[in-house]
Amino acid sequence: MFVAERFISDLVKIHGIHPVSTDDGGGTWYPMACRFLNLDHHIHSSLEKSLIERKMQYIKDRTESFDDYFPCRIKNCKLKHVRNWLRLFVDYHNNEIKHVN
Numbered sequence: 001m002f003v004a005e006r007f008i009s010d011l012v013k014i015h016g017i018h019p020v021s022t023d024d025g026g027g028t029w030y031p032m033a034c035r036f037l038n039l040d041h042h043i044h045s046s047l048e049k050s051l052i053e054r055k056m057q058y059i060k061d062r063t064e065s066f067d068d069y070f071p072c073r074i075k076n077c078k079l080k081h082v083r084n085w086l087r088l089f090v091d092y093h094n095n096e097i098k099h100v101n
Contacts (some may be wrong), residue, residue: 005033012037023049063089 019040022030034041066089074081
């Protein structure tokens, strides 16, 4: 529970206070940590979990496809480079959507 509380507390420091959602409740650790931090906790239903997993698979498939055309050429690339690459992907993807509509 302490590890979960510490993890969620660090996220709150970075991103502010938001409700916490988990797919299986994280045992009892996440609900207890949320109660300790006075945060709302929500457990996703099977349908919600399925939709989230499908969305994550979609993002993974799209980024892998994008990487085929624009591969990273930096050895041991760091997180900053990955963030920049993802921003480029999002910008490219959103631009394509604008031109389709």
